[in-house]
Amino acid sequence: MTTTASSGRRRASGGTSAGRPRLDRDTIIAAGLELAAAPGSTSISVRELGARLGTDPTAIYRHFRSKEHLMEALLDELIGRSVAAVTADPADWRERLRQLAASTLDLFSGHPAVGVEAIVLTTHGPGELDAVELMLDAFSHAGLRGDDLVRHYALFASHVLSSAAGIARGRGERGGSPGEPSAWFEGPLLADPRTHPIIASVATSLTDLQDRDLFLLGVEAVIQSAERAAGAAASAS
Amino acid sequence: MTTTASSGRRRASGGTSAGRPRLDRDTIIAAGLELAAAPGSTSISVRELGARLGTDPTAIYRHFRSKEHLMEALLDELIGRSVAAVTADPADWRERLRQLAASTLDLFSGHPAVGVEAIVLTTHGPGELDAVELMLDAFSHAGLRGDDLVRHYALFASHVLSSAAGIARGRGERGGSPGEPSAWFEGPLLADPRTHPIIASVATSLTDLQDRDLFLLGVEAVIQSAERAAGAAASAS
DNA sequence: ACACCGATGTCAACGCTGTTGACATCGGCG
DNA sequence: CGCCGATGTCAACAGCGTTGACATCGGTGT
Numbered sequence: 008m009t010t011t012a013s014s015g016r017r018r019a020s021g022g023t024s025a026g027r028p029r030l031d032r033d034t035i036i037a038a039g040l041e042l043a044a045a046p047g048s049t050s051i052s053v054r055e056l057g058a059r060l061g062t063d064p065t066a067i068y069r070h071f072r073s074k075e076h077l078m079e080a081l082l083d084e085l086i087g088r089s090v091a092a093v094t095a096d097p098a099d100w101r102e103r104l105r106q107l108a109a110s111t112l113d114l115f116s117g118h119p120a121v122g123v124e125a126i127v128l129t130t131h132g133p134g135e136l137d138a139v140e141l142m143l144d145a146f147s148h149a150g151l152r153g154d155d156l157v158r159h160y161a162l163f164a165s166h167v168l169s170s171a172a173g174i175a176r177g178r179g180e181r182g183g184s185p186g187e188p189s190a191w192f193e194g195p196l197l198a199d200p201r202t203h204p205i206i207a208s209v210a211t212s213l214t215d216l217q218d219r220d221l222f223l224l225g226v227e228a229v230i231q232s233a234e235r236a237a238g239a240a241a242s243a244s
Numbered sequence: 245m246t247t248t249a250s251s252g253r254r255r256a257s258g259g260t261s262a263g264r265p266r267l268d269r270d271t272i273i274a275a276g277l278e279l280a281a282a283p284g285s286t287s288i289s290v291r292e293l294g295a296r297l298g299t300d301p302t303a304i305y306r307h308f309r310s311k312e313h314l315m316e317a318l319l320d321e322l323i324g325r326s327v328a329a330v331t332a333d334p335a336d337w338r339e340r341l342r343q344l345a346a347s348t349l350d351l352f353s354g355h356p357a358v359g360v361e362a363i364v365l366t367t368h369g370p371g372e373l374d375a376v377e378l379m380l381d382a383f384s385h386a387g388l389r390g391d392d393l394v395r396h397y398a399l400f401a402s403h404v405l406s407s408a409a410g411i412a413r414g415r416g417e418r419g420g421s422p423g424e425p426s427a428w429f430e431g432p433l434l435a436d437p438r439t440h441p442i443i444a445s446v447a448t449s450l451t452d453l454q455d456r457d458l459f460l461l462g463v464e465a466v467i468q469s470a471e472r473a474a475g476a477a478a479s480a481s
Numbered sequence: 482a483c484a485c486c487g488a489t490g491t492c493a494a495c496g497c498t499g500t501t502g503a504c505a506t507c508g509g510c511g
Numbered sequence: 512c513g514c515c516g517a518t519g520t521c522a523a524c525a526g527c528g529t530t531g532a533c534a535t536c537g538g539t540g541t
Contacts, residue, residue, distance in 0.1 A: 126409065127413070127430075128410060128429075129431065136433070136435055139443055140439075140442055144442055147442060157449050162461060162462055165462070169407060169409075170406060173406055192398075193364075202373075203377040212390070216394060228465060228466070231469070
């Protein structure tokens with residue numbers, strides 16, 4: 008029962024004056040995302056959010072059972088926006104998956120404090136449902152059915168969510184702006200060539216590796232796997 | 245200067261009597277892992293650890309700069325054990341990767357509070373270095389070189405660490421013992437067949453999907469990708 | 482129009498967390 | 512023996528999520 012009842016829009020923004028607009032689920036979510044968009048913040052606190060809203064922090068608990076539910080709602084909103092950013096034709100399933108992955112990564116990186124929460128994997132919200140349907144639809148267009156379909160969706164979702172969450176975390180800690188490139192491997196790796204020869208030999212290309220490139224590489228890997236599975240299933244029928 | 249100097253074993257366990265054995269880096273790590281192995285604990289606190297050791301909690305700060313460094317050490321120990329569990333012949337690179345992945349998943353699941361930390365991706369410790377060398381060696385045996393080698397290692401490591409961390413988190417929250425199977429997708433998904441037809445059609449096989457199976461599937465996907473890349477590189481030379 | 486009553490905002494407080502600084506003690510070395 | 516750094520102890524701080532009691536607001540039934 009967390010949703011604001013059935014249908015009613017709750018008088019919307021209260022018209023003209025409205026001295027202190029009543030606190031609202033959507034208002035809290037909007038403020039939460041703004042707060043999470045602040046660079047360098049790995050997490051947001053209920054007290055911060057209350058200050059931002061100009062109300063007592065505990066007022067938030069009238070609209071969300073716990074902070075965990077709040078974070079789920081924020082994450083679901085982000086996922087919903089990711090889905091909305093997908094514009095390619097449904098038939099072009101590859102491009103749709105690429106768009107979904109890219110926008111998810113961008114939104115997570117832009118809101119690190121929320122993106123980190125994606126490791127929980129499920130938001131129990133409408134955004135997640137739409138995203139799942141989109142991914143299943145894409146792999147369905149690829150020609151996958153049954154277990155192959157479910158497995159590839161799961162692999163894709165798992166990679167996108169957890170990798171994007173990891174990247175978001177790194178972005179939050181380093182405080183870098185969402186756009187600029189950042190290395191996948193943290194800090195310099197000091198390996199003795201005698202005990203770790205291969206590390207030493209590829210050290211430079213390893214530290215050059217960008218997290219975003221690796222993320223997209225994983226996306227392509229799942230897409231290619233889907234192509235092959237679809238081809239195999241087609242030739243077997 | 246957190247490390248206990250260079251090499252010395254520090255008189256070991258103090259001989260025979262030793263009323264209260266002096267606190268030691270290794271002792272703390274051992275106690276930390278025991279604590280993390282307790283079922284249903286998503287995180288461990290410094291005070292808990294102090295109680296376990298029979299010392300004042302803050303004594304830990306004489307051996308670790310911060311809790312973050314402590315957790316890094318615990319994680320590195322776990323990774324080191326994962327590497328030690330790999331017994332297959334170096335030539336059988338596929339099996340070695342499978343063994344490493346499986347033991348990592350098992351150890352993370354068995355110590356959820358530590359496994360969750362794997363999203364930080366780097367421990368700056370010796371265990372991590374050995375693991376990286378092992379993975380690079382394996383993909384090297386597969387025939388990969390240069391960027392292909394680094395990319396496949398990164399993809400593999402990223403998947404194993406973040407997926408295992410996610411699974412460990414789920415195990416910790418649900419308090420289930422490490423062995424028993426657990427579903428990848430949390431909770432029942434209630435989808436209206438009219439708005440989300442594909443979800444509805446595959447709902448059962450989706451909730452049947454086990455997290456461990458999906459994890460291993462990802463491992464196989466990277467292995468197969470490595471095989472194909474190696475084949476392509478060989479035919480191009 | 483008035484009284485009601487649930488929904489909402491406010492405040493103080495609880496128990497928990499990681500961390501710090503001052504102080505006491507232990508143990509090896511000159 | 513006496514020093515002195517390393518280590519253990521204690522009290523305390525600031526922050527966190529969360530709860531319960533209380534005040535107030537606003538729509539509803541009469």
